Amino acid sequence: GAVVSQHPSWVICKSGTSVKIECRSLDFQATTMFWYRQFPKQSLMLMATSNEGSKATYEQGVEKDKFLINHASLTLSTLTVTSAHPEDSSFYICSASRQGTGRNYGYTFGSGTRLTVV
Amino acid sequence: GENVEQHPSTLSVQEGDSAVIKCTYSDSASNYFPWYKQELGKGPQLIIDIRSNVGEKKDQRIAVTLNKTAKHFSLHITETQPEDSAVYFCAARITGGGNKLTFGTGTQLKVEL
Numbered sequence: 001g002a003v004v005s006q007h008p009s010w011v012i013c014k015s016g017t018s019v020k021i022e023c024r025s026l027d028f029q030a031t032t033m034f035w036y037r038q039f040p041k042q043s044l045m046l047m048a049t050s051n052e053g054s055k056a057t058y059e060q061g062v063e064k065d066k067f068l069i070n071h072a073s074l075t076l077s078t079l080t081v082t083s084a085h086p087e088d089s090s091f092y093i094c095s096a097s098r099q100g101t102g103r104n105y106g107y108t109f110g111s112g113t114r115l116t117v118v
Numbered sequence: 119g120e121n122v123e124q125h126p127s128t129l130s131v132q133e134g135d136s137a138v139i140k141c142t143y144s145d146s147a148s149n150y151f152p153w154y155k156q157e158l159g160k161g162p163q164l165i166i167d168i169r170s171n172v173g174e175k176k177d178q179r180i181a182v183t184l185n186k187t188a189k190h191f192s193l194h195i196t197e198t199q200p201e202d203s204a205v206y207f208c209a210a211r212i213t214g215g216g217n218k219l220t221f222g223t224g225t226q227l228k229v230e231l
Contacts, residue, residue, distance in 0.1 A: 006161070032217060043207060043221045044162070057216065093161050097217060106152070107219065109161040 002028050004096050006110025013084055013117055021079045021113045023094035030096035033077035034107070035069060038091040050077055084117040091115075120145040122210050124222030131198050132230055139225045141208035142190040150211040151191045152219070153182060155204045162207060166193070198229045 003026040013019050023033060032051050036044040048064075050056035050071035058064045066088075068080040077096075081088055094110040121144040131137050143151075149170040154162035168175045168182045168191065175182050181194040195202055208222040 034218070043223050046218060046220075049216055049218060091159075095219075106164065106167065109154075109163070112159070112161045114159070 002096075002098075002106075002108040004030075004094065004108045004110045006094055006113060008113055009111060010114040011116070013115070015085055015117055016083055018080055018082045019084055019115060021081075021092055021094070021115075023077045023079070023096065023110050025075050025096045025098075025108070028096075028098050028108075029074035030077070030098055031074065032097045033069075033071050034095040034097070035067070035077075035079050036093045036095065038093060038112075040091075044093060047079075081115065084115070086117045089115055089117045120148060120210055120212050120220040122208060122220050122222045124208050124225060126225060127223065128226045128228070130228045130230060133198060133200060135198055137193075137195045137198050137202070137227055137229075139193045139206055139208070139227070140190060141192070141210075141222050142188075143210040143220075144189070145210070145212050146186075146189065147212045147214070148189075148210040149213045151182070151184060152209050152211075153180075153193045154207045154209065156207060156224075157204045165206075195227075198227075200229050200231060203227055203229045 005024045007022050035047045038044050047062045048056045048058040050069050052074045056069035071077040093112045095107045097107045124141045152167035155165045156162045166180050179196045184191040206225045209219040
């Protein structure tokens, strides 16, 4: 079945530094990647949607200059949290979807990245 | 935009009993309704989904029902086991909405021995 590999699974960084999270679709081509943030005991909140080769579309309230998303290929998308602050500490999850002719193959989620900013 | 409500927020059942989680959605243009199971510290895993042209779908102990008129869908788990304990999320996708999923608020299911 479809597999999405997300790395790292956890990361601790100092305030002011940047952190990059990678998401790879291992056995399919992801036409669209979604990035979510999840705070403890809360639901998944969509941050942005990216299509391969295009600029990401950010949800209202999400700072695009702070959360840089790159989707340079059909198998790799990255989220970079720039100038991280303690309030950016959260669980970040990617999701990949692919579409064929007249068909949507659903969504496959990565295993998540626990970011702690100290 | 789409709004998905989910109830209950917590559910405790005895092993072997059934569990039902309900969701309602607001946009009648929604056409795809997946259910995810999320264990602590992990990403969501799809357990079952249903499309708007189907009223019910079953996969072993798990079933989903969809009522388009009332705009609600439900997850049914029968013969619950301790390993079913997790957080469950419903979601809905709007046709032409950029394929974005809108998630419910989640249900913490605890199956007690």
